[in-house]
Amino acid sequence: MNNNISTAHINPLENESIYIFREVAAQFEKPVLLFSGGKDSITLVRLAQKAFYPAKIPFPLMHIDTGHNFPETIEFRDKLVKELGLELIVRNVQDSIDAGKVKEESGKYSSRNSLQTTTLLDAIEEFKFDACIGGARRDEEKARAKERIFSVRDDFGQWDEKNQRPELFDMLNGQIELGQNVRVFPISNWTELDVWSYIEKENIEIPSIYFAHKRKVFLRDGLIWSHSEYVYQEEDEQVEELMVRFRTVGDMSCTAAVLSDAVDISTVVQEIRDSSISERGARIDDKRSEAAMEKRKQQGYF
Amino acid sequence: MEVLKIATAGSVDDGKSTLIGRILYDTKSLTTDKLEAIEKTSKQKGYDYLDFSLATDGLVAEREQGITIDVAHIYFSTATKSYIIADTPGHVEYTRNMVTGASTSQAAIILIDARKGVIEQTNRHFFINNLLRIKTVIVAVNKMDLVNYSEERYNEIKADFEALMSKRDYQDQKIVFVPVSALKGDNVVNKTKEMPWYSGQPLLEYLEAIQQKDIFNIGTPRFPIQYVVRPKTDDFHDFRGYAGKVYGGELNVGDDVVVLPSQTKSKIKDIYFYNQKYQTASRRSSVTITLEDDINVSRGDMIVRDGDLPTIDKQFTATICWMDASQLTSGGKYVVQHGINKVLAKVDAIHHKINPDYSGIDSDVSELKVNDIASVTFKLNKPIFHDAFKNHRTNGSFILIDTQTNNTVGAGFIQ
Numbered sequence: 080m081n082n083n084i085s086t087a088h089i090n091p092l093e094n095e096s097i098y099i100f101r102e103v104a105a106q107f108e109k110p111v112l113l114f115s116g117g118k119d120s121i122t123l124v125r126l127a128q129k130a131f132y133p134a135k136i137p138f139p140l141m142h143i144d145t146g147h148n149f150p151e152t153i154e155f156r157d158k159l160v161k162e163l164g165l166e167l168i169v170r171n172v173q174d175s176i177d178a179g180k181v182k183e184e185s186g187k188y189s190s191r192n193s194l195q196t197t198t199l200l201d202a203i204e205e206f207k208f209d210a211c212i213g214g215a216r217r218d219e220e221k222a223r224a225k226e227r228i229f230s231v232r233d234d235f236g237q238w239d240e241k242n243q244r245p246e247l248f249d250m251l252n253g254q255i256e257l258g259q260n261v262r263v264f265p266i267s268n269w270t271e272l273d274v275w276s277y278i279e280k281e282n283i284e285i286p287s288i289y290f291a292h293k294r295k296v297f298l299r300d301g302l303i304w305s306h307s308e309y310v311y312q313e314e315d316e317q318v319e320e321l322m323v324r325f326r327t328v329g330d331m332s333c334t335a336a337v338l339s340d341a342v343d344i345s346t347v348v349q350e351i352r353d354s355s356i357s358e359r360g361a362r363i364d365d366k367r368s369e370a371a372m373e374k375r376k377q378q379g380y381f
Numbered sequence: 382m383e384v385l386k387i388a389t390a391g392s393v394d395d396g397k398s399t400l401i402g403r404i405l406y407d408t409k410s411l412t413t414d415k416l417e418a419i420e421k422t423s424k425q426k427g428y429d430y431l432d433f434s435l436a437t438d439g440l441v442a443e444r445e446q447g448i449t450i451d452v453a454h455i456y457f458s459t460a461t462k463s464y465i466i467a468d469t470p471g472h473v474e475y476t477r478n479m480v481t482g483a484s485t486s487q488a489a490i491i492l493i494d495a496r497k498g499v500i501e502q503t504n505r506h507f508f509i510n511n512l513l514r515i516k517t518v519i520v521a522v523n524k525m526d527l528v529n530y531s532e533e534r535y536n537e538i539k540a541d542f543e544a545l546m547s548k549r550d551y552q553d554q555k556i557v558f559v560p561v562s563a564l565k566g567d568n569v570v571n572k573t574k575e576m577p578w579y580s581g582q583p584l585l586e587y588l589e590a591i592q593q594k595d596i597f598n599i600g601t602p603r604f605p606i607q608y609v610v611r612p613k614t615d616d617f618h619d620f621r622g623y624a625g626k627v628y629g630g631e632l633n634v635g636d637d638v639v640v641l642p643s644q645t646k647s648k649i650k651d652i653y654f655y656n657q658k659y660q661t662a663s664r665r666s667s668v669t670i671t672l673e674d675d676i677n678v679s680r681g682d683m684i685v686r687d688g689d690l691p692t693i694d695k696q697f698t699a700t701i702c703w704m705d706a707s708q709l710t711s712g713g714k715y716v717v718q719h720g721i722n723k724v725l726a727k728v729d730a731i732h733h734k735i736n737p738d739y740s741g742i743d744s745d746v747s748e749l750k751v752n753d754i755a756s757v758t759f760k761l762n763k764p765i766f767h768d769a770f771k772n773h774r775t776n777g778s779f780i781l782i783d784t785q786t787n788n789t790v791g792a793g794f795i796q
Contacts, residue, residue, distance in 0.1 A: 129654070132653065133653075245704055247792045
């Protein structure tokens with residue numbers, strides 16, 4: 080038996096997150112964990128396992144699939160779900176496009192990232208989810224920095240940034256009306272480095288694209304884009320093979336790679352520690368305007 | 382690594398966001414792309430300096446108006462600590478957000494504009510930090526560059542603030558004063574040459590020196606049960622674990638405990654954290670406890686040490702901070718969320734309003750408006766197990782929820 084479980088040994092952030100997971104399971108009827116196969120949602124799964132051990136995670140995972148994912152991520156997702164015996168719900172952005180609910184963007188900067196919102200809101204309505212757990216962190220982006228841990232969304236999934244519920248002490252108020260839902264962010268207070276350090280400490284498996292590998296890419300606007308059928312490419316944009324990895328994993332059309340030699344978790348952690356560029360510096364979707372994230376959130380983006 | 386949560390307080394334009402931006406800049410916590418964005422926007426606005434508030438004011442409305450509306454959480458770390466700063470709004474109408482930011486913080490920075498000195502808002506900020514029993518308060522006298530780095534002016538402000546300190550109710554606070562210029566970077570992270578008369582340290586060094594004993598009174602162990610874990614699998618068929626977070630001291634395997642409200646006695650059998658067993662669960666750890674006896678325990682119940690019971694009562698008197706546009710009136714019904722426990726409560730009496738500018742109390746009050754602070758007695762539909770806030774931060778605090786809108790409309794501190 081171990082001697083002492085204390086916050087001096089275990090990251091206090093981990094204890095805070097476990098507490099939040101238990102509040103979700105207790106306060107809501109139909110929670111769901113939004114799972115993209117990225118490092119943050121993988122960390123959420125581990126924290127949820129810890130919160131309910133020895134019982135299984137008492138809610139399903141849901142992936143809003145843009146159809147433009149890195150194949151490595153999908154492979155990883157299916158393996159993880161199988162190993163842990165979890166339920167996975169997948170809803171496809173392609174279906175929303177086919178139904179004429181959203182219009183595919185075209186041209187040089189086209190991306191399916193913002194189209195996810197409609198598919199997500201439809202899925203919430205379909206399953207009557209009242210709490211959607213997400214891996215967003217406040218250090219990612221300045222609009223995220225303003226968001227509560229329990230963030231109430233109205234009937235339309237919208238965030239009213241100027242009228243948020245005060246969140247005091249540890250007390251999380253999850254009381255909502257029918258039709259509303261709460262977006263829950265258990266790792267709000269974690270930084271990117273915290274997540275990577277935790278993955279290292281816990282020895283958590285992550286998709287291979289987070290480690291340096293040779294990939295066909297092209298350069299645009301100082302960013303490294305993946306060469307793929309899903310990513311629009313001008314004729315004069317030259318494809319080359321470079322040693323890269325991904326710091327953040329979203330849709331292929333909005334996630335840029337970084338040059339890297341980090342082939343294992345400890346070199347990745349060191350690289351993040353030394354980096355002078357923020358994680359979202361490689362998110363093409365955030366560069367659209369000063370308020371890109373805030374606007375997407377107002378519309379129901381997670 | 383230790384995590385320290387800090388709240389900032391100051392009036393509009395006292396430079397809170399600038400101070401935080403300066404800390405980030407001088408500790409090299411701003412990444413190149415964020416710094417470039419600040420440079421670009423500062424230039425667009427026609428400033429000849431870097432507007433660091435752009436790093437923290439995350440909402441469009443905030444950038445438009447140049448003020449902070451809601452709490453932003455900012456992260457940075459040094460070699461010794463990880464910091465979370467709650468950048469709270471200074472505007473009078475956003476006092477509720479200030480209480481929100483301060484409630485989760487372990488230390489506070491109060492900003493004063495050296496030109497304006499101690500103003501009514503300063504009283505309010507200090508009062509709230511005092512009400513929340515924040516042990517370490519750093520008073521940053523900002524914009525020293527605009528008063529020619531005058532020692533005389535600084536001493537004047539310090540004396541005014543010390544006069545306030547004599548009026549406070551909670552005396553056990555460690556208060557330090559630092560003259561700074563957030564804009565120029567004087568005495569924030571690096572010591573300045575501009576104020577040779579100042580013998581103290583730069584602001585960040587005071588934060589670095591904060592130790593656990595400077596944070597809160599720890600209090601005795603309280604274990605509210607959040608969730609009952611019943612796996613019903615082959616391996617854990619009869620497992621019945623009580624998941625929760627330890628508040629106050631610590632719990633040990635073998636401790637004689639009492640389960641509230643039934644007051645059934647038992648012993649702690651095992652303490653789990655994930656798939657490991659531990660001998661001791663320290664405060665703030667989210668563990669799962671099993672008991673020697675098979676007793677009926679559910680969410681909202683509380684495990685405490687035998688002989689160390691909280692007050693079990695269907696009524697209590699508390700200082701509350703009212704946060705909603707609606708009014709609190711005598712006879713009004715609300716949900717009291719005390720930790721994770723929710724009970725229905727009726728306002729039995731509003732005793733008096735406390736003026737947060739230290740000008741005394743107003744008796745004969747029949748209703749409370751937004752940002753009012755008052756002493757109120759509540760009657761509950763079932764008992765809760767509480768301590769006084771001064772003895773136990775978590776078990777002595779609660780929130781009020783409006784039964785119609787479900788909004789959090791008040792915060793309370795049990796007397």
